[in-house]
Amino acid sequence: MPRILAPLLSPVTYARWLHLLIGWIFAGVMLMIYPGIAGRGLGEVLVRAVPVDVALVVLSATVPAMRRAEGVQARLLLVPDREQDIAAEPARGWADRWRTALWLLGRLVLGGAVGAASVLGPAAAFDLLVRPEPVVFGLRVPGGDALRWTPLLAPLALFGLGWLVVWAGRLQLVMAVRLLGPSPAQRLAAAELRAERLLERNLLARELHDSIGHALTVTVLQAGAARAVGDQAFTAKALEVIEETGRRAMDDLERTLALLRDTGDTGDAGDTGDAGETGDAGEAAGAEDVRERPGIDRLPALFDTARAAGSPVEARVDVPPGRLPGVLSREGYRIVQEGVTNALKYAPGEPISVRIAVRDGRLELRCANALPPHAGAPGRSGGSPRRGGKGLRGIRERAVLLGGEASAGAESGEWVLAVRVPLRLGA
Template sequence: MPRIFAPLLSAATYARWLHLTIGLIFVGVVLMVYPGTNGHGLGEVLVRAVPVDAVLLVLAALLPATRRAEGVQARLLLMPEREQDIAAEPSRTWADLRRTAAWLVGRVALGTGVGVLSVLVPAAAFDLLVRPVPELFGLRLPAGAGTSWYLLLAPVLLFALGWLVVWAGRLQLTMAVRLLGPSPAERLAAAELRAERLLERNLLARELHDSIGHALTVTVIQAGAAGEVGDPAFVAKALEVIEETGRQAMEDLERTLALLRDAGGGTVHGTMRDGTAHNGTTGDGTRRTDPAGSAADDAGDPRERPGVEQLPALFDTARAAGSPVEAWLDLPSGQLPGVLSREGYRIVQEGITNALKYAPGEPVSVRIALRDGRLEIRCANALSGSAAPVRSSPRRGGKGLRGIRERAVLLGGEASAGPESGEWVLAVRVPLRLGA
């Protein structure tokens, strides 16, 4: 029973009822102007009025602001579950104008029907209650001993009218979502915008994971070794490494927070402030790629990300943590785009971090080279050794390796990681020209 009567007591039902009756008001005003109600039968009035109403509604739909006004009114009175289901924007295309015209005609037609019944049904219910010989919609009911049963028809009629309003309001809301809601192109653009925002969040999360994860790994290893080794010189060196690593992590954190403040919750197309390039989709649906980075790179933006030129310092940090690093960098000067330099640094950083975390003290070999128009990165370390491993879960393709694969895919390349000939090998290959 509550499910039957609950819609009849809902505020949304009466708000939608008001929205429906506005259509009847429009028709009534037009009827009084033309053709009028004096000297014309109902059929003649409808034949003359309907074309006039339709023409006026279509002309009103040609005004771009009409769509916005109808959208605002529908949001207020039809009470959709999500406001964004009904747009409150002016018409921008001919398709919007056609949909607005269809909405106005359909709205007025449905509202007129519901409005007329909203007048006739209560009047008929009143006749059933107060007249000795009641009438129902102009038809006299048979008189006799059973006329008292006619009293029961009054609440039935009102109940039926209530549910008619409920279903008409729901139909009106469906029409509004279909005709006033975003077009398929607008929905696609909104979906692409959400995807780009998610991509940017993932980029920032990956930056934090790589930089802060590396700093914490080095700090834990250095602190643990300093606690076990009694050599004051070693302890002093470990503290120096911890301080430098922590300072670098703070700079990375500040840079990432600056990016979040600059974005302001919106979407940055093509290239972020630090020069991170990603494939985006513009509002007109075309693809755009900015592989060269932003102008901030040349201007020396203090928040720009480190590149391959900072790798020697990274290797020194790993050596200070007790893991010998042998590096071969075959990179001709000026031939590596900025984005590849920065992404290459993060990839190598993650490889070094994994080596320190899962095979502390083991030699690490890093090879970076440009071959056949591709940047190739290879990080390898022994799978086992005499050094006691840091307390950590074994490598199972966690967030770090997944982030490397995502970086490689966004750059148009590929990445692989796994055991190979007694070593754990991370291999990444990306084209020198992005999108190739």
């Protein structure tokens, strides 16, 4: 019983009822102002007025603002669980206009039916309840005194009207989601936009992980070495390296946070339809990103930092100046940085070998370090696995996005990270 009565007592039902009655009143007004129907029967009025009214409704749907007005009203009175399922923006094309026209026509028909029932239902209940004879809509029910129990049917008439409103409101909501909500093409475009924004944020998160992770690794190693050695000159040098590394990490952090804010602002603009401003903001953010992110030319400073942390670095970079596209230079730097950071973290003090070369139209990067004597099973260094780390997963993702491949693992007493990507993106 509570399940049956709950929808009839819900405020949502009465809000939707009001929405349905607005459509009925609108249809009634259109019929009443139609010229030349005075004194004519209902059937003749409908035959003459309905085609003209339908044409007016379709014509009104061509006004872009009509879709916004209907969407706002549907959101307020139909009370959807998810407001974004019903759009509240003007029509953007003829597909939206035709869907708005169908919505208006369906709303008038459904509202007219519910409006008529809202008048006839209480009237029937009144006739059954208070008439001295069993009369419904002015017609005497056959049976006379034998049907004196008919007042008991009055609550059933009201109950039926209530559930008619409940189901009509639900049907109206379904219509609103289908006809006023985003089209399948718009939903696909919105999903693609969300995926693109998520990818941008993941890329920025990866940048932050690589930069801050490297800085913290160097800082911990330098601080530990300075405390262990106890030499004043070494301590001063370690503090200098820590200061420089921390400064670069702070710069990377500020740049990444600025880009995250720009990405958030861009997303808000995109939601309101400011496509031009969104594009300009995105291009400006992208230009700033390209200008400030380090490339392969910054690798010597990275190697000096590793050497200062106590790990000898032998590097060979066979890349002609200007040969690499900017994106490969920047991604190559991050890949090598992650390889060096892993070597410092899992095999501190062990020699690191870095090879970067361009062969057969591909950029090849190889970063290897000797496994420490206490290394565990293959695929482990220092007793800690590297294969499942976020850094290595990020390297593989970078390589795949660039159309290449990456591998990492123990080989002949060394931990080897190898990445190969084509010089021509998408090749």
